[in-house]
Amino acid sequence: MKNLRYIALFTITLLLTGFSTLLPAQNYPFELSRLPYAYTALEPVIDAQTMEIHYSKHHATYVKNLNLAVKGTEYEKYTLEELLLYAGETGDAVRNSAGGHYNHSLYWNTLSLNNPFDALSDVGKAVIATFGSADSLKKLLTKAGATRFGSGWAWLYVTTDKKLAVCSSPNQDNPIMDVSPERGIPILAIDVWEHAYYLKYQNKRGDYLSAIVNTINWAAVNKNYTDALANPLLKDIEKDTWTGLNEFHEVMSQTFHPSQDGDLNPIRERSGELLARAKDLQSGKIPASFNTAEIKNSIASLVKEAGVLNQLVIKKADDKTITKKLGELHEIFHSIK
Numbered sequence: 639m640k641n642l643r644y645i646a647l648f649t650i651t652l653l654l655t656g657f658s659t660l661l662p663a664q665n666y667p668f669e670l671s672r673l674p675y676a677y678t679a680l681e682p683v684i685d686a687q688t689m690e691i692h693y694s695k696h697h698a699t700y701v702k703n704l705n706l707a708v709k710g711t712e713y714e715k716y717t718l719e720e721l722l723l724y725a726g727e728t729g730d731a732v733r734n735s736a737g738g739h740y741n742h743s744l745y746w747n748t749l750s751l752n753n754p755f756d757a758l759s760d761v762g763k764a765v766i767a768t769f770g771s772a773d774s775l776k777k778l779l780t781k782a783g784a785t786r787f788g789s790g791w792a793w794l795y796v797t798t799d800k801k802l803a804v805c806s807s808p809n810q811d812n813p814i815m816d817v818s819p820e821r822g823i824p825i826l827a828i829d830v831w832e833h834a835y836y837l838k839y840q841n842k843r844g845d846y847l848s849a850i851v852n853t854i855n856w857a858a859v860n861k862n863y864t865d866a867l868a869n870p871l872l873k874d875i876e877k878d879t880w881t882g883l884n885e886f887h888e889v890m891s892q893t894f895h896p897s898q899d900g901d902l903n904p905i906r907e908r909s910g911e912l913l914a915r916a917k918d919l920q921s922g923k924i925p926a927s928f929n930t931a932e933i934k935n936s937i938a939s940l941v942k943e944a945g946v947l948n949q950l951v952i953k954k955a956d957d958k959t960i961t962k963k964l965g966e967l968h969e970i971f972h973s974i975k
């Protein structure tokens with residue numbers, strides 16, 4: 639009996655460890671995530687040859703190219719999630735390779751012939767509450783994959799307000815990326831690149847999609863769901879979608895940084911614009927996680943001090959006074975940011 643308990647504990651530990659190591663949360667140098675099953679494991683839905691080429695050639699190449707793209711750059715310090723979050727600034731090589739690595743890791747993680755939809759699991763309840771039924775969700779995923787022109791992905795993801803949603807993305811993009819119109823953390827990935835299905839299904843993407851939506855590892859998706867809800871990345875994405883803050887940041891950055899190098903022209907020309915952006919930030923929508931009395935007080939201070947700075951500029955105050963006030967404003971901004 640005691641031995642049985644140990645075996646059960648070992649199996650549970652192995653399963654949990656297995657799931658957690660599949661989703662890559664590493665830094666440079668990145669490594670190819672372990673494939674959690676044999677190349678034959680998903681037959682007849684996905685044939686062994688497709689699996690082998692897909693994993694050992696396509697996915698492996700994304701990891702290799704990611705390391706080459708990141709090597710020797712400031713991005714060596716970024717986690718994979720951060721590389722995705724800032725995809726708009728990292729350049730196409732990092733964007734495509736980081737996406738390719740993350741997306742394929744999630745894809746392997748969310749496929750199985752033996753883990754059917756469980757209506758009583760956390761994600762099962764959320765799917766039914768959001769989409770009505772598992773079949774309705776499968777139809778949405780199939781449609782998202784079928785209507786994605788060219789290469790890309792279909793996703794079930796957790797939005798910044800912790801709801802479930804379906805979308806698709808082109809190339810190797812995903813909803814974590816700042817370049818994506820839909821934002822959140824993906825918990826189920828469906829690869830709709832031809833390399834995922836062409837050997838068996840040729841041009842019939844619809845047949846592949848009909849089969850793959852019934853080959854989902856719902857135990858893994860359930861874990862991805864609860865992990866996503868607790869992941870601080872969700873709050874980072876939420877902050878990233880705060881338009882008012884981003885627009886204020888843009889003017890702040892373009893005026894404060896030159897002032898640090900002794901160039902006061904940008905702030906003397908744009909102090910009125912900075913005040914206007916502060917007022918927009920105050921009157922605009924604040925994301926739920928940031929809608930606190932403390933943040934609102936900081937934004938009120940930002941508006942007040944931006945007004946004082948603007949008056950100093952209008953009255954042609956000296957450089958030292960302007961620099962000091964702009965520095966104070968920058969401090970208040972960073973207490974919010």
Ligand SMILES: [Fe+2]
Nearest residue numbers: 696829831834
């Ligand atoms: Fe792929």
